[in-house]
Amino acid sequence: MKSVINTIYESKIEELKSKITTLSVPVQLTIVTVGDDPASKVYVRNKIRLFDELGLECNHLTLAEETTVQADLDALAANADHPILFQLPLPNGLTAPDLPADIDVDGFGSESLGQLVLGQNTVLPCTVQATIDIISAHCGEHNFAGLKVAVVGRSNIVGKPLAIELINRQSTVASFNSRSDLAAVDWNKYDVIVVATGAHGILDNSQFIEGQLIIDVGINRVDGKLVGDIKHHHGMVTAASITPVPGGVGRLTCLHVLGNAVKLIECSQG
Template sequence: MTADIIDGKAFAAGLRNKVAGHVARLVADHGITPGLAVVLVGDDPASDVYVRSKGRMTKAAGMLSVEHRLPADTTQDDLLALVARLNADRAIHGILVQLPLPKGIDEARVLATILPAKDVDGFHISNVGLLAVGQRAMVPCTPLGCILMLREHLGDLSGLDAVVIGRSNIVGKPMAQLLLGENCTVTLAHSRTRDLAGVVRRADIVVAAVGRPCMVTADWIKPGATVIDVGINRTDAGLVGDVDFAGVAAVAGAITPVPGGVGPMTIACLLANTVTACCRANGLPEPMGLTL
């Protein structure tokens, strides 16, 4: 068996095109331009690359892109004051504070200061709670991208056995909630799970999000399963995922590559969330194809 390759790069390009179409209609029909503000504190190289990419793609979609680059010695009070100004700015519909923040700044407090309606990262505790009880929420971008690709590839997910490896607040936990919302039978596995390989082996859907290079091997995978690899690990051999791609691709029915799988979907979903937030703020119908 040779797995189908789920092309996240192509899927993300299609999603960004949908976003651009919705933005054009918002501008033409209502005179409204969705606005995304990104705040970067410090000079972390990886964060800098990510923020520049976000800004470029936001502008390409016809949206307002605002960047606030603050020095590493910015105080927590100054950062909170900036977030408060962005909360009050009606031209800004989405706010993203790039993580990690420098030492001495309480990330939880900063994220809690962002208005839930503008929390396009989906990290605010209010959005976390709404997602947990199945109500309308801003959904974290990476899990949202995963579920959109799974829907596209598999169609109805109802009744499928899904295993999420990793219980982070950013990916693992919200991913499990989204799969429950699709009526999957969900196991959230982690470092303390007994017989992890055996647990994973029964799954129709495997989502790996642990940050350990090539941890998931072919003998863990049920033949024909769909494997979503969220991991991005820098090694001497280059970027690799949490899944042994070559080995697992010989067993699985479908798999996302690294790079070119889940990664491109994260920014595309950030743009989609911003358009959704804009529509909600203005009492307009939520755009079809961008939300769950």
């Protein structure tokens, strides 16, 4: 799968570079972080690096955990006139402001999500877009209709919007969550299984068969090592295609922060 991810990455970045040259307004992004969650630091650094590589402006605001209140975040959102994101998780019960769709680069706000339900959205949440890219590359861009897809996890930022987008594309979608009886599921009948629970070992590579595409969205730290939600049994090789962690969905997700910023700016140009 590593080579598939690389191919998608290379082709998307070329596409973006050429799109950027056609814009009459410069691409801008503001990233807001509060405190210093170590995982957030890595994610933000990767996003900034990508903008730097392409010579684009990424404005990173870091706010102190001790002094930041909800009103500070709300004011930043209210005054933003270009794409902005609030890096999750936020500490101290702070919540990301509900951004209007035209600057909501993460696609997490209620306006973006409502447009998604109606199939009228400009951007998808970045991880959802990355997952769609991988399914497109593996199963064919025009083969979503009738595709049998299991989505394990129902978060607002991955599982739920992914299920909605797949329903929009006429896939047959099964949505599972922590209350589902996963042991009783016949996983082999799905063409694609997307696992986005944040629980390492919730499924393992012995459960899948040749021809299946398994997309591992989880990023967990186990014994100091980054691993996905899927446990890879030592010495066991599966015939299914399973995306790696790290270097799988996450690599493409980062790219779509830029991709979404470009889409929003294209849209604002009309």
